Amino acid sequence: MSEIITHDILVLGSGLAGLRAALEASIISKGGLDIALVSKVQVMRSHSVAAEGGTAAVLRTEEGDSMELHAWDTVKGSDFLADQDVVDRFVKASPGEIRHLEHWGIPWSRRPDGRIDQRPFGGHSYPRATYAADKTGFFEMQTLYDTLLRYQNTTRYDEWFVTSILVEDGMFRGLSAIDLATGEFHIIQGKALIIATGGAGRISGFTTYSHAVTGDGIAMAYRAGIPLKDMEFVQFHPTGLIPTGILMTEACRGEGGYLRNSQGERFMEQYAPSKMEVAPRDIVSRSIMTELAEGRGFKREDGLDYVHLDLTHLGADKINERLGFIRELAIKFVDVDPVHEPVPIRPVWHYTMGGIHTDIDGATRVPGIWAAGEAACVSLHGANRLGSNSTAECLVWGRITGARAAEYALQREKPSSPPAESTARAKDHIFGDLMKRDGNESIYQIRKELRNTIDRNMGVFRTAEKMQQGLDKIRELKQRYRNIAVRDKSKVYNLDLMYALELGFMLDVAEVTTEGALRREESRGGHARLDFKTRDDDKWLKHTLAIYTPDGPKFDYSQVKITTWEPVERTY
Ligand SMILES: Cc1cc2nc3c(=O)[nH]c(=O)nc-3n(C[C@H](O)[C@H](O)[C@H](O)COP(=O)(O)OP(=O)(O)OC[C@H]3O[C@@H](n4cnc5c(N)ncnc54)[C@H](O)[C@@H]3O)c2cc1C
Incomplete structure (x- = not known):
């Protein structure tokens, strides 16, 4: 049997969303909850350190900015696909996050009079990107991590690669993970999980994202039965x-x-x-x-x-x-x-506008599982995110999900029985299947072809013909993936195995992204089609939901929440 580790709350991912969630759960429980922070890279190597330009928040109502204006900019920027109740919650909460960080010691860039400075960003009608030179993410991460250290209740699992989310009887039960340094397989049990694994930028070859951003958490949630939302954007x-x-x-x-x-x-x-x-x-x-x-x-x-x-x-x-x-x-x-x-x-x-489908509190359809940050799709960005709204989203929904998961965990006993069935499946996937694959396909060749396929067929302008070619190729690559070889059979830092797992995740994410895009016969925000050039609110003012089946995604749709602004033509 694998070693079983037990904590109250598992935070999967130590970027901005994960750190903020772990911190909030610590604050709410006054350090009483036992938290695991799991990351496949060292904390400060999480992608969020690369965020450069700023974090959006309304700080200057006396100078002309307002919550309504930030909300309107976000809704218009989203090409009206954002849920407006979510946007409202967001704009009201983000200023508080800037102040929290200020109190926790972040060196915000300042005006000559000493007040926090803000700069203009795309699509915002007011300069509201709060920044720390052009290393905003780095300073935000550093500040959150420093503050988290004041609590003694978080155990870090750096360089632990999570391979699956264990769900039994419709409830969250734990994570399976490999400690990369030793190669040992572990089960981490918990009452609650917050998925904060970031986006999926690396399915493309020409991307701003660091190499670790391979959509793992998005794919794991999908495989665990949680729908993915709006991945075509x-x-x-x-x-x-x-x-x-x-x-x-x-x-x-x-x-x-x-x-x-x-x-x-x-x-x-x-x-x-x-x-x-x-x-x-x-x-x-x-x-x-x-x-x-x-x-x-x-x-x-x-x-x-x-x-x-x-x-x-x-x-x-x-x-x-x-x-x-x-x-x-x-x-x-x-x-x-x-x-x-x-x-x-x-x-x-x-940037991945879509992600794991959640409600306004970041809760998924599986009790005990929340998602936050870029991995989640709480429906804030709709079809096009405004710059500087993402780090703000990580902070706001990091806090919200941290609080909700803490409340949930405080009401429950520690999990007792290990999730035997799903553990056996997770272990067999790696040791009974992947590690034994000895086919003639190279993981690295398939990965290269996947990225070329995405770059060639899923660009700024899309057509049915190109997307269909892309989808056919992705399906061919999925077939070939069954015939890969994991050549390194050793345990310590087995990167061959890690890349094989990542590739499996990327193929699932790429398939959902491409098929969702092919199905959406309109142009909206980041999804611009040469064969359907205009936005079609009659047919497509709705969210795409992709549901996992062993034969590929099944698609469904859900309503966009319009509370204040009906869609109008989007001109600037
Ligand atoms: C270059 C760049 C600059 C940007 N600048 C800005 C900006 O100025 N303003 C703005 O608002 N947005 C910006 N963005 C977007 C923003 O940085 C990201 O959306 C945000 O940082 C994502 O944070 P996150 O916490 O969701 O995920 P990440 O920071 O990506 O963290 C993901 C975490 O999940 C862990 N993880 C993933 N898979 C596994 C696994 N299988 N097992 C274990 N752990 C796993 C990783 O190790 C990591 O700890 C920028 C993006 C880029 C690429």
Whole structure:
């Protein structure tokens, strides 16, 4: 029998959402609940440390910002697919999170008078991205982690790879995991689980995401019977550095940067004259791709044609103070100094708007399981997320799910019997199946083909033909996956096994994303189709739900909650 470890609450993922959830559960229980924080990477290597530009919150009502304005910007940005009750909860809660972080010691960037500064971000009608230079995520993570250390009730399981979520009789029972350092298989039992495993950016090859962001938690929840919602909505960030895809934060444009085509024109004037470079990301990405398609970009042999992000007019002082990291990245990776030269960029796969279907409290359909952060789809971002709303979402729903899970756990006895059936299944999947596979397919080749398939067929502009080709290929890759070989049979840091598990998750996520997109016959937010060019509220003002079956996803739909604003044409 595997070793069984028991805690009250299991937090799966130690990014912003996971840390905030663990902290809230600690605060609520005054350190009384026993919490496990499980992560496949070291805490401070969670992807959230890479967040650069800012966290949205209304702090300045006396200067013209308001909750209503933030809510309207978010709903309009979402192309009316956000649930408006969720948006309302969000805008009211995010200012409190900024203040909490302030009290916990974060070094927010400040105005000359010492007050917290905020900068403009795409699609926001007011400069409300609260920031710490261009390393906002790093400082937020550091502050949350420091604060969590004041409580003595959290056990960290760093570099533990969770392989499945155990559900028996419709209830959450535990997690199966491999301690990567020893290769030992474990069951972690708990009364409550918060899934905070981030997005699925790495199903694409040209992405801003770190290598660990492979959609594991999304796929595990799906396999455990929890529907995935709105997975077809993927965000392309307009400014990925060529050729790596490293993010040039939206703060570059928020601080006044320009986008220019090969003729030196600020082309956003043609597409979003009132917002120009700080229009929402879906619009800016489409504008860049149109410029490239119409021959007004710069050519590259590898096909990564690009336009220019021009910061030269901002001056060295401003760039050094507010975008120092961006300057460093551009110099190191492409030998371009933004103080003197424009930076080559193009749209890059950036954010998973969909995710694990939850209600407004982050609760899933399985009692005892919540989801928060990018892994979850609480329906805040709809079809297109506004920049700086994601870190804020991680904080807000980290707090909410941490509180709900704590209340739930405080009312229950520790789990007694081990979940025998699901444990046996989880163990057999790894040791009876994956580790024994000795076929002639390479994990790495399939992964490469998957990413090429996504990049080729699921771009900024989509068509039925392309998506169908993508889906056929993904299904072929799923078949070939059955015939992989896990060549490394050792235990310590068996990365072959880890990549095999990740690949299985990515294939499931890619299938749901592509089929959901193919089915949605309209253009909305990040889902832009050349064969269905307009938004179709009569047929498609609804959320997509994908439900796992062994033969592939089954699809259902649910209503969008409209409480205040009926959909109108979206112009900027
Ligand atoms: C380069 C970049 C810059 C960004 N900048 C901004 C910004 O300025 N403002 C903004 O609002 N948003 C920004 N975003 C988006 C934002 O950073 C993310 O949406 C957010 O940080 C996600 O946090 P999270 O806690 O949900 O997940 P993550 O930070 O991705 O954490 C996921 C956690 O889950 C764990 N995990 C995953 N799978 C497993 C497994 N199988 N077993 C065990 N553990 C697992 C990981 O180890 C990790 O600890 C940016 C995104 C990128 C890519």
